[in-house]
Amino acid sequence: MKKILLVGELNNALHTISENLVNDFQVQMCSEQPKNIKDMITIIRPNLIVINLIGIEKGIEDIFTMLKEKHDQMPVLVLCTGEKKEQYSESFTGFKNISFLYRPILKDKLIEKCHEMLGVTKEDITAAQENVKKVLVIDDSPLILRNIKNMLEQEFKVFLATSGEQGVEFVKEKKPDLILLDYDMPGWNGKKTFEVVRQTENGKDIPVIFLTAIADKENIMAVLQMNPYGYLLKPPVRETLIEQIKSALS
Numbered sequence: 001m002k003k004i005l006l007v008g009e010l011n012n013a014l015h016t017i018s019e020n021l022v023n024d025f026q027v028q029m030c031s032e033q034p035k036n037i038k039d040m041i042t043i044i045r046p047n048l049i050v051i052n053l054i055g056i057e058k059g060i061e062d063i064f065t066m067l068k069e070k071h072d073q074m075p076v077l078v079l080c081t082g083e084k085k086e087q088y089s090e091s092f093t094g095f096k097n098i099s100f101l102y103r104p105i106l107k108d109k110l111i112e113k114c115h116e117m118l119g120v121t122k123e124d125i126t127a128a129q130e131n132v133k134k135v136l137v138i139d140d141s142p143l144i145l146r147n148i149k150n151m152l153e154q155e156f157k158v159f160l161a162t163s164g165e166q167g168v169e170f171v172k173e174k175k176p177d178l179i180l181l182d183y184d185m186p187g188w189n190g191k192k193t194f195e196v197v198r199q200t201e202n203g204k205d206i207p208v209i210f211l212t213a214i215a216d217k218e219n220i221m222a223v224l225q226m227n228p229y230g231y232l233l234k235p236p237v238r239e240t241l242i243e244q245i246k247s248a249l250s
Helices: 012-021 034-044 060-071 082-087 107-118 122-131 142-152 164-173 190-199 217-224 238-249
Strands: 003-007 026-030 048-052 076-080 098-102 134-138 157-161 178-182 208-212 230-233
Touching (some): 003 012, 003 034, 012 026, 012 048, 012 107, 026 034, 048 060, 048 107, 076 107, 082 098, 098 107, 134 142, 134 164, 142 238, 157 164, 164 178, 164 190, 178 190, 178 238, 190 208, 208 217, 208 238, 230 238
Parallel strands (some): 003 026, 003 048, 048 076, 076 098, 134 178, 178 208, 208 230
């Protein structure tokens, strides 16, 4: 999926814009500080930057000066009023591909404009969505689930289960492409969950990567004896986790 960096004041309006885009694109929101924008461009490497100027009163020139110096080739879509475009017209010059939408920002117009600037069609988006791999994370810790979802949602469709029993039901209903499985859980622990997953029709060949917070030899050997695809120690490092998942899926 194409990646959009959505820049603006972190308020309800920006969240609404993000919600309008997430079904078609991978969206990462970012505050309007130039340093934050620069860092996020480096991290996520977006295909398009969407800047919501509505609500921003200061630092607009700094944003566009930074972008022109470092990323003048990148397409930029500016959401603003006609008055604001006229007020900051000099800041907008110098970009190879810049376009504008004026308030009120209608969802259909916004999505259509993003498609146009990225050179994709709705059919392209649908095909890309169908190819995104599904990762099921099973862990009894809401904090771990939230952190892993944040790590992975730019690359995969992430589904969460708070127990082994819930995870198995998900596998039966919607076969994921990969499972990240906590080893130490109340009720069905990782071993029990792994065994039941393997007994289901959908779960016979799903690659499973164990997550364990216990690094002693006995615990690691118990994990490896079940012959999963691999294991990682908690808390996982994002780059290592994504690399391991992509390796398993390939």
